[in-house]
Amino acid sequence: MSTSLRLYDNYTRSLRAFEPLQPGAVDLYACGPTVYDYQHIGNFRTFLFEDILKRVLEWNGYRVRHVMNITDVGHLTSDADTGEDKMEKGARRTGRTAWEIAELYTTAFIDDMQRLNIEPPTVLCRATDHIAEQIEFIADIEKNGYTYRTSDGIYFDTSKQPDYGYLARLDKAGLDAGRRVDLGEKRSATDFALWKFSPPGEKRQMEWPSPWGVGFPGWHIECSAMAQKYLGDYFDIHCGGEDHIPVHHTNEIAQTEARVGTRLANFWMHGYFLLANDAKMAKSAGEFLRIQALIDRGYDPLAYRYLCLTAHYRSQLNFTWEALDAAAIGLDRMRRAVHALPAGGEPDRLYVERFTGVVNDDLNVPKALAIAWEVLRGDLSDRADTRATLLAFDRIFGLGLEAWRPPVETVPEAVNALAAARAAARVAKQWAEADRLRAELHAAGWEMEDRGDGYLLRRR
Ligand code: AMP
Ligand code: ZN
DSSP states (O other): OOOSOEEEETTTTEEEEOOOSBTTEEEEEEOOOBTTSOOOHHHHHHHHHHHHHHHHHHHTTOEEEEEEEEBOSOOBSSTTSOSOBHHHHHHHHHTSOHHHHHHHHHHHHHHHHHHTTOOOOSEEEEGGGGHHHHHHHHHHHHHTTOEEEETTEEEEOGGGOTTTTTTTTOOHHHHHHHHGGGOTTOSSTTOEEEEEEOOTTOOOSSOBOOTTOSEEEOHHHHHHHHHHHHHOSEEEEEEEEGGGIIIIIHHHHHHHHHHHSSOEEEEEEEEOOEEETTEEOOGGGSOOOOHHHHHHTTOOHHHHHHHHHTSOTTSOEEEOHHHHHHHHHHHHHHHHHHHTSOSOOOOOHHHHHHHHHHHTBTOOHHHHHHHHHHHHHSOOSOHHHHHHHHHHHHHHHOOOTTTOOOOOOOOOHHHHHHHHHHHHHHHTTOHHHHHHHHHHHHHTTEEEEEETTEEEEEEO
16 A cells, blocks of 8 residues: 555646655645634634644655735625625624734634644734735736726736636636626626725725725735745645635636746645535624634533544535534543553554555545544554554644543542542451442442552542
């Protein structure tokens, strides 16, 4: 069985052998959160997929430079470049400024990433800190002849690119024909804003001067500009959620092709949606679940991480509380099983090889989990090796198996007294009395394990 890494690339629509552009290191760009509200557990499914991807790359010995943006301006409520800026709308909803909510939701996002054990990106960059780079990018595209001006902004002219929309296999002519009526001043349905002017007579909370007039950048240009700044004109992997294929990533590619002639990234990878009641979980739909909502219901956030490990990133996953319950049980069993094993072993070579084979097969983590269970139930003669093998796997699972400790129980006074009496009876070799006290403990729902000169109490 081959264990070399293969990943599914949406640009070529194929599984391809992964080779980094520069030996030993992988450059990875992931589209980050739009911080006008909390991120929901669906968003985190995509960030978890990216975390697993990064860990698998590291497992293969690569150093990963992981760049993620914070969209804190320019993401409009409609993908057709109409509607309000989500940030300004969020500010109105909460009665705070756009800058304040950006700060608030960015901090909440970072906290939730930690709760899910997602490794922090190497670079986390805000769109509003990179306005100059975006203006420069647009100026270059303009120089190369890909833009036009309307009364509300500078637009990208997609008719200038014969292969526009290749990533999404877009039927451009069909789209144009279907939407001719509501084009406004746009020449084509697929054209998109690079720079939007502040509405006349109105002062936006977030606006900047530019060669074209006061306004703000479009959403797509921020990613092209920041990816270019930190990772260059052509890097290894670009990822995001599946919704980014037809618009956001398509337009990022168009911009970079117009500026420097590359398609930005060698691999384009997408995490598929988390559904709720078989429909996309979306912030704009109003009802969505945050990580905090899971905690409020008594779940460990890592149970959600475990749930995401049970589905392949290229298939949609329908969220139900029953599925989360099953994941929480699985996680608890795995933690307890690993905790009960002695330290000091070595990972088993054959199991590690099988595991590598499946994670390198386009991140088949559900199968990797099945292998972990096989090891736990399994046939390794050395229990310390079983533990070491699981801890090695956990470098990818990220379930914090090594650090986990059973929750400390508060033992009721009466139970403590029974246990102490039984221990004393044992020392005095009053076996019948000791057995009677143990039965009483059992009846109270507790179990006592004798350990050397002491004992351990736990619930039955
Ligand atoms: P946003 O904050 O809307 O910019 O989205 C942040 C990330 O979450 C993007 O990569 C989206 O593609 C992704 N995303 C949005 N909704 C979902 C969902 N229901 N399931 C999985 N990923 C999602
Ligand atoms: Zn992006």
